[in-house]
Amino acid sequence: MELIVALLIGTLAGSGVWLLLRPRTFQVIVGLSLLSYAVNLFIFVMGWVRGGRPPFVEPGAVVDFARFADPLPQALVLTAIVISFATTALLLVVLVVARGLTGTDHVDGQEPDA
C-alpha cells in the first residue's frame, strides 16, 4: 500500500517535472498543477496513520490520539491547496497576457529559432 502511494506521488512528480521543462507555457502550467498534486499528497502522507479515522472528536470524549489521522498535515495541505490554486490562476492569466503581447506561447516570449 505505502509503496503504491509512493509510486503514485513519484509518477505525478515525475510527469510534472517533465512538463515543467517543456517549452510551451501550457505544458508548464499543467506540469505545475501535477506537481502540486504530488506535493499535496506528499504533505498528506507525512502524517500517515494506518487505518486512522477522520480527525473528528466527540465533544467531551477522551481521545486516544493513535486512532485518528494526523490533522495537522491535513490543515497544511488545505493551505497549500489554496495557495497553489491562487498562484496557478495568476500564472494562467500571465501566460494568456504574455501570449497576447508577444504573439507566441513559448516560455521565453519568442520562438527559439527567432
Add this chain to the structure above:
Amino acid sequence: MSNEALLIAMLGLPFAGSVAAALFPANARNREAWLAGAVALAVQGLAWWVYPEMAHAQVLRLDLAWLPALGLNFTIRLDGFAWMFAILVSGIGFLVVLYARYYMSPADPVPRFFAFFLAFMGSMLGVVLSGNLIQLVFFWELTSLFSFLLIGYWHHNAAARDGARMALIVTSAGGLCLFAGALLLGRIAGSYDLDVVLRSGDAVRSHALYLPALLLVLAGTLTKSAQFPFHFWLPQAMAAPTPVSAYLHSAAMVKLGVFLMARLWPVLAGTDAWMWTVGMAGLVTLVLGAYLAIFQHDLKGLLAYSTVSHLGLITVLLGLNTPLGVVAAVFHTLNHATFKASLFMAAGIIDHETGTRDIRRLSGLYRYLPVTATLAMVAAAAMAGVPLLNGFLSKEMFFAEALEAEGPVRAIDRALPFIATAWGMFSVAYSVRFIHGVFFGPPPAGLPRIPQEPPRWMRFPIEFLVLACLAVGAFPALTIGPFLDIGVRSLLGAQAPAYSLAVWHGFTTPFVMSLLALAGGAALYALLFRYLARGEERTPLLPKIDARLIFDRILVVVSWRWARSVETLFGTRRLQPQLRWLVLAALVAGVVPVWRRGLDPGPLPWSSIDPGLAAAWAIGAVCALGAAWQAKFHRFAALMLAGGAGLVVCLTFMRMAAPDLALTQLLVEIVTTVLLLLGLRWLPKRIPFAWTSAGARAALPRRLRDLALAGSCGLGVAALAYAVMTRPLPETISSYFMENAWSRGGGTNVVNVIIVDFRGFDTLGEISVLAVVSIAVYALLRRFRPARESLETPPRPQDADDDLLVPAVIMRLMFPMAGMLAGYLLLRGHNLPGGGFAAGLVLALAVILQYMAGGTRWAEERLAIRPSRWMGAGLLLAGATGAGAWAFAHPFLTSHTAHLHLPVLGELHLPSALLFDLGIFSLVVGATGLILIVLAHQSVRHPWN
C-alpha cells in the same frame, strides 16, 4: 584654541567650504575664489599656530569613537611630517586658487570646480592627518574620487573624460589593493593605529605576511605616484584645467604615494624586497620619464613626464634603504612641488595667452611675456638642477646617495651614478627645450591671438614660488632647514641622520656629476635640435608602446568582451535552463544527505492493500503520464487527464480520512479546470506535426536529459515519501490539537479548528495571498485585449460550456441552490467537513456557471457583484475578528465561543472563529469570482490593433 578643536577645524574646514562652494550661483567667480582662498589660508594659519609643538617634535592627536565594536577610532594625528605636508597642501592650494580665479573663464560653472577642489584638499589633509591605516585608506579613496571629478571637469571633451576615467580606474584599483594591504598590516601589527604600526616595524618585516602586505601597499602607492608600470595615467590627466594639473601633479595627488611610502618607511623599508620593488620601479620611472619628457611637444605633456621622472627620483631615494635617502626624498618632495607648480602655472598662462601648448608652434614669446618668461626660466632652471636653486640641492643629495648605494647587486650599485648622471642630462635637456623652444627664436607665426602679460595677481603665485626656489636654493639652512628638520625628525625619530644643507660642499664628485649633467644636457639638446624641430610624433630608440592604448584595449577586452561572453556562458535568460538548474539543485539537495548518511526504509510493515484504491491510483498515475504526453498538442485532452489525476488525489483524501481535503480539492479542481478552459482558448492552436528525423535527432539528447531528470525526481520524491510512511509517526504536536479542539477550540472538526483557530494566522496569510493574486489578475486583464487571430479561432465565447456539456437551464437553476449549499457548508464547517473556503468556492462557481450559461453579457446585466468589495470586507472582517481579542486583553486571533439554539439547524456553537470563517468565505467569493469573471470577460473584448 584647544588643539582638538584645531585639528577638527583643519580637517573639517575644507569639506565645509566645499559644501558652501557648491551652493553659490554659477557665475560667482570672485566669491568662490575668496571662499576657497580663505579656507586654504585658514588651514595654513592653523598649521602655523602649532609650529612650536611641531618644533619640539610633539604629536598632536585626537581620538573620536567611530566603530568601537571593531576597535576602530577616527583619529586625527598631526606630527611633524604630516604638518609639513599640511603646509605644502594648503599653501600651494591657496596659490592655485588665486591662479584659478583668473584662469577659469566666466563661462565655466565655477561652483563645481571650487567645491571639488576644496573637497579634494580636504581629502588630501585627511590622508595626511590620518591616525590609523583604515582611515588613511578612507581618505585615500576620496582623493581618487575627487581627482576623477576634477580631471573630468571639462567633460564635454572626450580627452578629459577618458583621462579622468583612466585616473579613476588606475588609482582606485591601487586604492583597493592598499586597503587589502592595510588590513594585513593592521593584522600583523595587532592594530590599525598608526602609532602602533610605526612601532612594530621589526615584527612586520619578520612576519610571514610581510611580502604580500608590502606588495599590496606598494600597488597603492606606485599607482598613485604614477610609477612605472602605472605611469601612463598621469600624462592623460593633463586634459584637466591647468590649475588642477598644477595642484594635483605638483603638491597633491601624486605626492600621496611618496608620502605613504615615506610614512611607512620605518615599518616596511630596510629589506631587499623593498629595495628591489621600490628602488627598481623608481629607477625605471626616473630614466624613462625624463627621456620621454624630452620628446613631448605639448608643454603640459613635457611637464607631466618630468613630474613622473621626479617622482621616480623620490621613489628611488626612498628605495635606497638609507636614512639620508629619506632626507633627500623629503627635501626633493618640497622642492619639486615649488618649481613644478610654478611651471604648470606658467604653461597655463602661455596656453591662456597664445591659445596653444604645442612647442612646435610656439617660439620667441620672450618679447611678449618678458616677466612670465623670466619666472619660467628660473623655475625650469631649478627643475634642471642649476646651482643656487633648490632643485640643485636635492639633486646633489641624490647624486651623493647614488654613489654610496649598497644594494644586493653590485652591478646596479656601480651603474647607479651613471644612470643618475644620464637622468640629470635628460632633465637639463627637456628644461632647456621648455625655455628655448617657447621663449626664444623667431617671433611665433599664426598664433590665434597676440599674447600679453597676464593680470598682476595671476602671476603672483608664480612669482612667489620662484622666489621660494631662489631663497631655498641660496640659503637652504635658513629657509627650508627647520621645516625639513621637523619633517625628517618626526619621520625617522632616532634614525634621523646628520645632514648638511650647505650650497657648497666643495669640488665633490656629485658636483662634477652636476656639471656633467648640465653640459651634457645642453649638448644633448643642441644635438637633438633639428630632430625636435621636425616635430615627429614618436620617441627615438623606443618601440612605439602607447601604454594608454594598451590599457584601453585591455580594459575593453576584459571588462566588456570577456565579461559579456562569460555572462552568456555561465548565465542564461531563457527559462528552461533555469528550471533545469532548479530541478537539478533540488535533486542534488535531496540526494546528497541521503547519500552521506544512508537511508533505509522504516521498520513498519506494509498495510493491507485496498484493491479499489490501488486501482484508482494506477489510473491516476496513467492520467498523469498521459497528461505529460498530450500537453503539447492536445491541450484539452491533457487538461482532462490532469483533472483525472486530480480526482484520484481527491479520492485518496476521501478514503484516507481527510474529508475536508477531499471536498476542497474537488472544488478547487473544478474551479481550476474552468479557469484553464477559459484561458485555453487564448493560446494559439498547435497543429500536431511529425518530427522530421533531423529534428528528432536534434531534440533527442535534450529530451533524454529531461526525461532522466524527471524520472529521478519522481523516484526521489517517492523514496522519501515511502521512507517516511514506513516509519512510526514521531510524537507530534497534533495530539494537543486533538485534545483541545473541542474543549478550547469549540469545534469537533479538528482540521477546521486548526485552520481557523490554532493556526488561524496561516489562514489569514493564505487568504491575503488569494486577495493579492486576484488584484494582480485584475490589473493584468482589465485593459488587456487578446490578439486578433486568437479570437477568430474558436469563434464564440460559449464554446467553453459546450465543452462542459451542461445545459444552461440547469446551471441557472443551480445558482440559488449553490447559495444555500454555500451557507450550509459555512455554518457547519467548524464541526463537519466544510468551512468558509469550500463555501466560498461553491458560490464563486455558481456565479461563473451563470456566466457560462447565459454568456457574459447576460450574466453581467443580472448579477452586479463588486468582487473587490467582497475581498476587502472579508479581509477586514477576518482581521477585525482577530483584533477583537485585543479588547479582552488577549493576543491577536484569540477565539471565543458562544453557544446558542436555532430553530432549523438546532444547537449551534458560534465561536468567534465562525466570524473569521465568514471573512474567509467573503474573501474567497470575491477573489475567485473576480478572477473567473475577468477571464470570462475577455470574450466580449474587442481585439486592439
Add this chain to the structure above:
Amino acid sequence: MSWSEHLPIVPVVLPLAAGALMLVLDERRSTLKAAISIATLLLLLVAALALLRLADNPVAPVYALGDWPAPFGIVLVADRLAAAMVLLAAVLGLAAMVFSLARWHRAGPRFHSLLQFLLMGLNGAFLTGDLFNLFVFFELLLAASYGLALHGSGTGRVRSSLHYIVINLGASLLFLIGVSLIYGVAGTLNLAHLAQRIPQIAAADRALVEAGAAVLFIAFLVKAGMWPLGFWLPSTYAAASAPAGALFAILSKVGFYAVLRIWLLLFGGGVGSELLFYGGMATLAFGMIGMLASQELGRLAGYSLLVSSGTLLAAISRSDGAVTAAALFYLVASTLGIAALFLLIELVQRSREPGADVLAVTAEAFGLADAEEEQPEEQSGTEIPAVMALLGLSFVCCALLVAGLPPLPGFLAKFGLLAAVLAPEPIPARAWALLALLTLAGLAAVIAMGRAGVRIFWAAEERSVPRVRLIEITPIAGLLALCFALAVAPGPAMRYLHDAALALHAPHGYIESVLGRP
C-alpha cells in the same frame, strides 16, 4: 496584557488593515489612498522603531497568536535581527511609496494595496517563529511581488514576470516538500521546538531531516539569487517599475534572512557551510561579471544585488559572530544603497531618452489608457534647479555604495567583514579567496558604474534635463542621507547588529524566550 506586548503583531496587522481598507475604497480615490498609505507607513515606521527598542534585550519579545502556547500555536519572535529587518522594510516601503506618488501609483490599479500586502508578507516572514507560517508569508510577499513586478504591464514586464513566477512557484513547491519532510520526522513546526528536537533525532532518520532542510534551502537560495538559481533576478528587477525595484532590493534579502536564521538555529551553522561559501563566491563572481557586462542600468543594479547576495552568503558561511555582524551591517548598507539606485535609475533614464516613458509602454499594451491612467502631464513636474547635478551626486553615492568605497558605509562594512575574516591564524584559504574576490568586485563596480556614469552624465550629446519632481528626489536623498548617517556614526547600529549576530550564534537564548526555560 499591556499594549507594548501587542507590538510584535502590529507590523503585520497594520499593512493588512490598510491594504484591505483600500480594497473596499473606490478605485479612483487615489489621493485618499495615498494619504492612507503614507499614514500607515509612518505608523509602521514608528512601530518598527518601538519594536527595535523592545527587541534590544537578551530575552526576545514573543507573541503567541490566538493565545495558544508554543510550540502548538504560531508565535512571532521579535528578536534583534527580525526587528532590524522590519525597520529596514518599513524604510524602503516609505521611500518607494513616496516615490510612486509622483506617477507610478497611477500606472495600474491597486498599487497601494499591493505595496501594503508586500510589507505584510515581509514583516510576517521576518517575525514568524513557525516554519510553515514562514511559508505562508513567503507566498504572500511573493504574490505581492508578482503583482508589483507586473505593475504597469508592458511586454517586457510580462515576459520577465512569467519567468519569475514559474521559477518561484517551483521554489515554493520545494519549500512545501522541505517543511513537510521536516515535520514528518521531527513532528513539529515551531522553529525553537525544532531547534530542540533536531539534535535528538535518531541517526536513522537524520538523512530525512537533512534532505528536507537542504530542499528547503534551495527554495531560500532561489530567492537570494544564488548562482545558478538567480538568473531570473536581473531581468525581472530591471523590468520592474522603479518603486517595485526598490522594494525588491530587500526581497532578495529575505531569502538570505531565512537561510541565516534557520541554518544557525536548526543546524548551528555546521553542515552545508561549503555550499554556502562556494555558492556565495560563485554568485559574487557572476554578479561582478554581470555588472561589467550589462549596458542597461537596470540590469547593472540587478547584478549589484547579486554581488551583495553573494558577499552575504559567503560571509555567513564562516558562521562566526563577528563576521555575521559585519555581514548584517553590509546588508543594511547595500540594501539602502541599491534601493536608492533603483529609484534613481528611472529618473536618469528619463533624462536620457526623453519620451521613452515606461507608461507609454503601458498605454501601448493596454490600448487606449483612460484618464485615470493617463501618463501624468510632464509640465506638472516642479523642476528643481540643477537637477542633473543632484542626480549625478546621487548616482556617485550609489556607485560608491555598490563598490563599497568611502565615504559610504559599504566601506566600513567591507572593512569589518574582511578584518573579521582575516583574523584567524593562519589566514584560511577561504579568507584569501574572499578578500581577492571582494577587491575585484569593488574594482568591477568602479569600472561598470564609472562607465555608466560617464556615459550618462558627461557624454550625453544632447542633454535634456529630465522633469523630476521634488517628491521623487526626496526619497532617494533620504535613503542616501541614512547611509551617510550610518557612515558617520556607525557605532550604535554596529553595536546593535553585533548583539543580533551573537544572539543568532547562541540559539539557546531564542529557544528559551520562545519555550521558556527547560
